Each structure stands twice: as structure tokens, then as C-alpha cells.
Amino acid sequence: MKGGVVVWLCAALLLAQDAVAKGPAASAAGDESSGWVLRREGSSSYACKCYPGDSCWPNHAKWRKLNATVGGNLKVNIPPGAPCYNSFEGPLGEVNTYDEAECDRVTSNWHNEQFQIELPAASLWTYFTNDTCRPTTNPSDTCTLGYYPVLAIIAKTAGHIQAGINFARENNLRLVVRNTGHDFLGRSVGWGALVINTHNFQDIKFTGQHRSACSYRGSAVTVGAGVQAFEVLTQANALSPPKIMVTGECATVGVAGGLVQGGGHGPLTNFYGFLADTALQFKVITADGVLRTANAKTNPELFWALRGGGPAAFGVIVEATYKTFDDKLSSGVHLDIDTSHTTNATLFWEAVRIFHGYSTHFVDNGLYVYYELGTTGQNLHVHPFVGIGKTPAELQAVLQPMWDDFAELGITYTTSSANYSTFYDLFNAMFETEMAGNSALTGGWSIGRRDVEDSHPAIMDAFQTIVGAGSFMIGHMWSAGHGLPRSEWGSSAVNPRFRTVVDKLITVVPLAGNAPLADKAAAQDKLTNVVDAALRNAAPNGCAYINEADPYEPNWQHAFWGTNYPALLRIRQKYDPNGVFYAVSTPGTEKWEQIETGTRLCRKL
Template sequence: MRGGVFSLLCGALLLAQDVAAQQPVSVAGFKAPTWVKRSDGSSNYACKCYPGDYCWPNHGQFQKLNNTVGGNLQVNIPPGAPCYNTFKGPLGDVQTYNEAECQKVTSNWYDEQFQIELPTAGLWTYFTNDTCRPTTTPTDTCTLGYYPVLVIMAKTTAHIQAGINFAREKNLRLVIRNTGHDFLGRSVGWGSLVINTHGFQDIKFTDRWRGSCGYTGSAVTVGAGVQAFQVLEQANAMNPPKIMVTGECATVGVAGGLVQGGGHGPLTNFYGFLADTALEFKVITADGVLKTASSKTNPDLFWALRGGGPAAFGVIVEATYKTFDDKASAGVLLDIDTTHTTNATLFWEAVRIFHGYSTHFVDNGLYVYYELGTTGQNLHVHPFVGIGKTPRELQAVLQPMFDDLDGIGITYTTSSAGFATFYDLYNTMFETEAAGNSALTGGWSIGRQDVEENHPAIITAFQTVVGAGSFMVGHMWSAGHGLPEKEWAKSAVNPRFRHVVDKLITIVPVGGNAPLADKAAAQHKLTNVVDAALRNAAPNGCAYINEADPYEPNWQEAFWGDNYAALLKLRKKFDPDGVFYAVSTPGTENWEQIETGTRLCLKL
């Protein structure tokens, strides 16, 4: 049993509440009447309502919500619970052992799509606290950890509105979840109510967009739950085949956090971010009202939704994007690892040569996806992508790099292939990603000027990352290469991204259930060693909110640069009471997760 219907624990919702020990508190400027006063260290806080609090809704209130959402309110039970005799949840104990379900969960734990289809699973488990992973010992303890308490499996816009209104009125922590495909723990949250939007699966194509923006070309409208592989498959079946900007990973949703973070991918060289191709949104804001956002209707909200921060301005129910004719494409793979050399000096010289051509690659329209240090001395480029290029044309762009590699005497493994469309390349040359692992994730980007003026220091920073037991995933593209400069400011992404040539993800492995001291040490390593090395070597770079350290220093500047002041003003306009929350997004300066990262509170 992976999740329980609301009625399963309806009686347990009538929790004994330690009301006498609690003090209601009001917060100036916020409408919510049900804040809970807490202290943590020397600071006082006004917190949202959680199980056991005086303000936690009673059974009748939850039953009314369940009726309003068509019986789609569920008590959340962690995915690994079928492997345990008992799930000891905050709303009561449930007998959960089921051998067949346990085997199913265990065998599919690292499968992304399996995790995506679950009500509240986070694809990467660090922020769940890893308290209920699959086990072969059923007598072990399974608790909720930082998974949400309740989830609405929304089927209609009205269900989403009801969930937002309930969370706002009762001052509950609210989480919006489609695929759980995020690195920063935004899809989970201790004691929270989740609205799951994955059921919104409509896809509609048009040859001629008749909306705003002055655009009259082809477009696609997708529901909140649609994933990249779904829309790309249907687009490819058209005559002629179409394509749209999506992330590198095929399982990412395309109408929620991706576009609100910007949304980069293999087509970014040509069309910019996914946010740059957005034409219109249907969005429910914190007041529970469904709005249209476009260049003509609610243009300020439209701008903010295009890269201004995930889970910050509203719940996107539907999004419309430009589509483009697909093109014949070519790809090249490259590997250099310990089977080619055990000489560290030679290996890092090869990395220097490869990365030194980053500006050359993007100036020639290439997209490059690579991993560095996954097994220590390992450069894994899978693939170089030449959209609209033949294998011979792509090889000509890459030949200077290969000549330089040959010149230092290093061996390598490489292969190339041509495809009728980029979609065919996408399905063949990009590797499948896995879920279910635990790590802290950070990242930084490298500006063109950094490569041109400070490249030796960048390679030294790469050595620092790998030497710290971490590894990197690189994405070479230029969001300002094919998009006219007059279009750049129409989305809210950091202006510095228009001059980036390599966007990096950094990974520091650590268990979600590790001792607190180990977690603190891992966070210190990520912020002050790994990412600090990259920041210092690439001062003209910036950070990407969807793939970054959630505790990035000076995050307002790092994530949004000169756009932050305007985004903060819009956050106060559209969500003045903090109904939505995602760490380090506009307007969250005074919010903290206190008591070991559990309660979400305002610092008084």
C-alpha cells in the first residue's frame, strides 16, 4: 500500500493536541489568523499549523475538503511502507506490510517513472530524510520523515483551487507536486498538504497561434502533468515533425517548475529557455482565482512565471509554448577514463582542452552534455549535439579539439551517428537517469568572459570539486546565441544567463538519514568548498534555481540578478500571505524551516 484514502485514518485525525503549551500569535501584514508561536534557539517564530497544533483542522473540516475535491484527498504513506509491518505516521499507525507490493517497490525504486507516478515521492530522497526506504527487515521502523502528511490527487482545476483555499485559510504548509523531479526538496515538506497536478495530461497542437505576443506560428498547449517525452512523441508524429524546448531529461514536466525556473535544454542555443518560448499560462494564484497570464493579460504575472522562481507566484494549470520544425541532427560521444590513462596530469590536460573549446562549441550551435568525476578520473561526454548538422559537419566543428587531444598523446573512445530528426537523437544518445538516490545538489554557471580570461582557474576549480569526492554534470549552451537580444528581457531569468557557456550541477553524496553532523558537514562542503571554488573561478557566472545549492550565498543576486527587486514586488502582490513556499525564491527571506528542518515559520 503506497497511499491511503482519506477515510483510512479519518479517526486518527482527531489527535490529542497540546493546546495549553501553545500560544496563538498574529503577524503584522499577514491575514492568516492561525499562527503558532515557537522558539528555536534565541529566536521567536510564527509557524504554520501542523498535526498536534491547536489550529490543525479537525476531522469534519478535512471531510468537507475531501468532499469538495471529489474524494481525492489521501493520507500520505511513504513509498517504502509495504516493506514494513507498521507505518508509524503522525496521524496514527497503519499496518502496511505487503510482500508483493514490497517486491514491486524494491525492484522499481531507482526507476524515475515509477517514482513520478507515486502521489508524493521525491525522485531524489535526501530531503525526505530517507526514513522509510525499502527493506528486507519488516520489523524496522517506518516513519513519515519529511514526506507530506496529506495529498490531493487533483483531477480538475476546482480541486486545485479548493486545496489552495484550504491551505490559505487554515495556514497549512502547501506543496505543489507534478513529477517530484527537483533537487532542492520542493516536492516534499514536513507536515504539509500536497496538491498533485500530474493528472492534468491534455496536449493540444495548433498550426497557427491566435493569442497574444504577436506570434502566429505553431504552438502546443500542455496540461500541468505533461512530461517532456509525452509532448515530444506527439510532436514528432506530426507532418512535418515538430519540436519544442524541453529539459535534457525526458521525464521532466514541462508546465510547472521547469518553466518557472527558466527551463534549459538541447534547443537553448536556438530558441533560448523554455520560458522564452512561452505564449500563455492558465494559473491559479494564492487567492484561489484562475487567471490567464500573457503579454496582454496580467503581463507582470506572465513575466514572473517565465523564470521568476518555482512555486512562487501560482500553480500553472496549463501552458502554451511555441513549437518549431524538427531537423536532421548528428551526435558524437566521447569518453576519457582510467582505461585510457592513469596519469592524472595527462587526464586533466585533456579536460582543459575539452573545456577550452566551450565557447567554440556554442558559437557553432552545439549543445554538449557531460559528466566529470563520477568515478574519479572520468570525462563522459554523452553527447555533443549538432542540430541541423550532418555527422561530417559536426565532426568538422569538433576536429580542432580532437587534434589537440591527439597532440598530447591521450587515447579516448568516440563514436558518431546521424539522425533524421533531433527527436531520434534525443531518444538514442541521451542516457536514462535514475531516481531513488540521496545527495545534496548545487551548481554554478561559467560565463564566456570567464572562459576567455580565467580558464586555468576554472580547471583548478574542477579539480577541487572532484578532489572533494564530488562530481559535476555540465551543460554547454548559450541562451543568447539564437534568441534576438530584444527578446532577452521578456522573461525573468537572470540576465547573466545570456552570456553563459556552461551550466554546471554539482553533487555531494550524503544519506538523507545520515547523522545531523554528517549532513552539516556535507552542506558545508557543497557551499564553502565545491561551489565556492566554481564561484571564485567564474565571477561572471550565476546560479540556476532548479539546479543549485538551496543555501547559495547571496541567492537573490545569484539566481535573478537585476530582476530580483521586481520579482520581490510581484511576489508581495500575488502571494502577500506566503501561501506558496519554495526555498530561496522571491520573498522568502524571513521564512525558515526550524526544529531540524521541519516546521516552516516566519522569524519574528
């Protein structure tokens, strides 16, 4: 970007209140003196958060004071692709942004997750940004903010987070909490919002003998809100003996925020349950701006809710303490079946049936299985089968019945295997790097043990329906109740049904975020009422996982939390009665909607 940008950023902060003409038409009727803006859409009335263009939007003196309070770390948010455009047309003004060298850098790194993570307010998957301002070779194209936040606090202390929460609450602004931007449901972005970026909280502290409020005595790690899985796993592996902790399958996901608040499943879930099941304590800032300790004895109901009760629902986690475990030798196997092996669709689906029919067998024998189905049409891509604590011979023995069934039907495939001295080494070698910058609608459902045992043909019909609809699936075979004592199943707020799940699926409907509204509506309908409906009907003993699901999942309260929902709703009403925090389809958001084509966040009156 050219030299005038810095001056513009400062001017935008000072003159934010002058952006009235830039925002949507200010409400002609509304009690904006109270911070609520009254709107109507269709036959409904709403009280909305305050946005640029509303007279309640904070004036320059308030923004200056906030900027001083957060140590000058309040930034005007500019979409990452802006250097490829002649100008960025933001809600606080217009600025010349073209910079050829910077455009080349952004373009070459667009699909790099870590590049996107290090930005103030980028979302790794762009559908819910409205796919605005992507890198382009035509600088005269239009670059707007889309649904990205307007301003960002690059928080470096707990006080900065507190100041941001207090400012949003006192001025009734939409607040977004963002660490890495790992998010399929659009929670890391929000039109007209103030974002608190927690990625700078990078402390990692190990202890060999943690004494917790829940009587745990053992090794543990305390991580700051911005720590990513690969960072803590690398340091844990360097200990003697090497340690491991439950993380997601993706190495770049943060481990102290939305992951644990959604539950947090990964390759170690068969042994230790969800990440939420291993949590020992949180330092968390609630909607009143108070920094609290939450553990089994101090604020125990908040501690329970933070362990799987919903991301961005109960507070901003500043740091989290988790159990760690001794790492073990591990073995892995890759499997591919695609059109290079057979073009016979019937035979291919027989191979899928055999593979998936062994899901209960795999998890009962301690395996974790990560697979993709239908990404290129007729393909099954299992990368990998993971045997933690197993030798190659032991892993192959678990897989042998599947190999035998393949051989009996004449199914050919490609496979490879490897063994490692630790799971950490397998994790780095056998899991594939994920990509950022793509646009799609995502949904998902999980399959219960009883569903596999009683109605597997219906599950196979659902899989074919999904692939036939031009969608694809990502599967994670594990059992969150396999290695975790039954007495601990209720210690976290994750849906009790997950204890008998054997396969958790992500469904994907590819679509550009800037597609016409009619196309978006059709894609959402297909996701909810065709793709995911097929899985719900075939697997009635399953449930949905809040971090990887359709944001408009029908009966989401039950689908995401089951019998835990009433308690979560009560806790949410206690700690955030006015809706300072918001994430779609989380406890207490029943009356909240994003109206006016998904822009204004409002409470239905």
C-alpha cells in the same frame, strides 16, 4: 498492504485532530486561533504554519468537507517503501503495512523515475525526505513519514487545485505543489504539509497557427500541468512535418510547472533560449484561489514572473502554451576518457582542459554538450555532443580542433557517432536514462563566456578541487543568448547573466538523507563553502540556476535573478503577500525558515 489500510485511511481523515499527541509538543504559547503557532528557537521568535499536533490543525469536519470538494481525492500519504515494513508510524496514526509482493514491486522499481513519478507525493531524489522508509529486507525496521507531506490532493480539475489552495490559506497549512517530483532542492516535499498533485492534467493540443498576445503567429502547443517531455515530444514528432519544443535534457521532467518557472534549459536552448522564452500563455491559480490567464497583454507582470521567476512562487500553473518549431536532422558524438585510457592524472586533466577550453567554440557553432566529470573519479563522460541541423561531417568539423589537440598530447579516448533524421530520434537514442531513488546534496554554478576567455586555468583548478573533495559535476554547454534575438532577452524573468553563459554545472555531494545531523551540516558546508565556492571564485561572471543549485546559495537573490530580483519581489508581494506558497530561496522568502531540524516552516518575527 493488508486490507485494513483502506479503513485506516478513512479513519485518519476523520480523526486527524486526534493526532495531537503524535505531533511535536504543541506550542504552550501562541495565537493558534489565528492559525499561527508561535515558537522560539535559539534567540529568535517565529510565527509558524499549523501542523499535526497543534490545536489549530483542522478538525475532522473540515477535512471531510475538503475531501468532498475535491471529489474524494484527498489521500493520506504513505511513503512508497512502507510495504516492506511491518507498520508505518504516521502522524495521524499507525497502520500495519507489510505486503511481501508489494515490497518486491517497490524494491525492483525504486530507481525507476516513472514509477516514482506516478506516486502521489514521492520525491525522485530522497535527501530532503530525511531518507525515511526506503525499501528494506528487515520488516521490523522503523518506517515513519520523515519530511514527506501528510496528505495529498490528487487534483483532476482546476477546482480541485483551487480548493486545496483555499484550504491551505484559510487554515495556514504548509502547501506543496508536486507534479513529477523532479526536484533537487526539496521543494516537492515538506514536513507536515498538504500537497497538491497536478500530474493528472494530461491534455496536449497542437495548433498550426497560434495568434498570441505578443504578436506571435506560428505553431504552438498547449499542455496540461502534468504533461512530461517525452509525451509532448512523441506527439509533436508524429505531426507532419515533425515538430519540436524546448524541454529539459531529461525526458521525464514535466514541462508546464517548475521547469518553466525556473527557466527551463535543454538541448534546444542554443536556438530558442529557455523554455520560458518560448512561453505564450499560462492558465494559473494564484494564492487567492483565482484562476487567471497570463500572457503579454493580460496580467503581463505575472506572465513575466512565471517565465523563470521562481518555482512555487507565484501560483499553480494549470496549463501552458509554448511555441513549437520544425524538427531538423541531427548528429551526435559520444566521448569517454577514463582510467582505461590513462592513469596519468596530469594527462587526464590536460584532456579536460582541452575539452572545456573549447566550450565557447562549441556553443558559437550551435552545439549542445552534456557531460559528467568525476562520477567515478578520473573520468570524463560526454554523452553527447549534439549538432542539431548538422550532418555528421559538419559536426566532426566543429570537433576537429579538439581531436587535433588530443592527438598532439597523445591523449587516447573512446568515441562514437551517429546521425538521425530528427532531433527527436537523437534525443531518444543518445541521451542516457536517469535514475531515481538516490540521495545527495546538489548545488551548481554557471560559467560565463568571459570567465572561459580570461581565467580558464582558475576554472580547471576549481574542477580539480571539486573532484578532489569527493564530489562530481554534470555540465550543460549552451548559450541562451546565441539564437534568441537580443530584443527578446528581457521578455522572461531569467537572470540576464544567463545570456552570456556557456556552461551550466550541477555539483553533487553524495550523502544519505538520514545521515547524522553533524554529517549533514558538514556536507552542506562542503557544498556551499568548498565545492560551489570554488566555481563562484573562478567564474565571477556566472550565476546560479534555481532548479539545479545549492538551496542555501549565498546572496541567492542576486545569484538566481540578478537585476530582475526587485521586480520579482514586488510581484510576489502583490500576488502572495502572506506566503501561501513556499519554495526555499525564491522571491519573498527572506524571513521564512524551516526550524526545529528542518521541520516547521515559520516566518521570523
